[in-house]
Amino acid sequence: MRIPELLEALRAEYGDLQWWPAETAFEVMVGAVLTQNTSWTNVEKALANLRGIDALSPEGLMALSREELAEHIRPSGYFNVKADRLRHLLAFLEASGGIEGLAALDTDALRAALLGVKGVGPETADDIVLYAFERPVFVVDAYTRRLFERLDLPQARAPYDALREHVEVALGPDVAALNDLHALIVEHGKERCRPRPRCDACPVRRHCTHAEA
Incomplete structure (x- = not known):
């Protein structure tokens, strides 16, 4: 076949x-981290928690302490690890000029940059490249x-x-x-x-x- x-x-x-069920590229990025080692049903609960406090944006997540972030994403499992990974991703996003800065990169450069973020492996990077930036991976x-x-x-x-x-x-x-x-x-x-x-x-x-x- x-x-x-x-x-x-x-x-x-x-x-x-x-697919992917998200309203913005940033939501895809967050979901790609949260879905590591868990089901999408659990991710939806964590995303709903973040939406409930109007924190599902770079500014909203940055305003949360590590402990607050971990608590809100608890349904996704491994919430302390994922809180750290999201904070690494936020720092990377800010240093890269936001979504617009990343969108200016060609596909290979974008993928390589994402793979340089602590906690982002190939599957997570490709989720982001494909679904957030609509690149052919x-x-x-x-x-x-x-x-x-x-x-x-x-x-x-x-x-x-x-x-x-x-x-x-x-x-x-x-x-x-x-x-x-x-x-x-x-x-x-x-x-x-x-x-x-x-x-x-x-x-x-x-x-x-x-x-x-």
């Missing part, structure tokens, strides 16, 4: 998911690995950047397609391609090496 075929099969099954996550391995797709077990680049070559510099594929894989991973898969009515079952009989 080729990657464009996978995208079309998942689109036909799940439709347009309108692919986000590799655990759902991607699981699905690609079960479909026996090339590069499924390769290092992060090798798999990312493989998908980017397959789809070309199409931001909407890269966005959709990641969002659809996440949805498919939650709905059907779980650690214990629900193979009934799976849209890619006939291509899967692990499908239940």
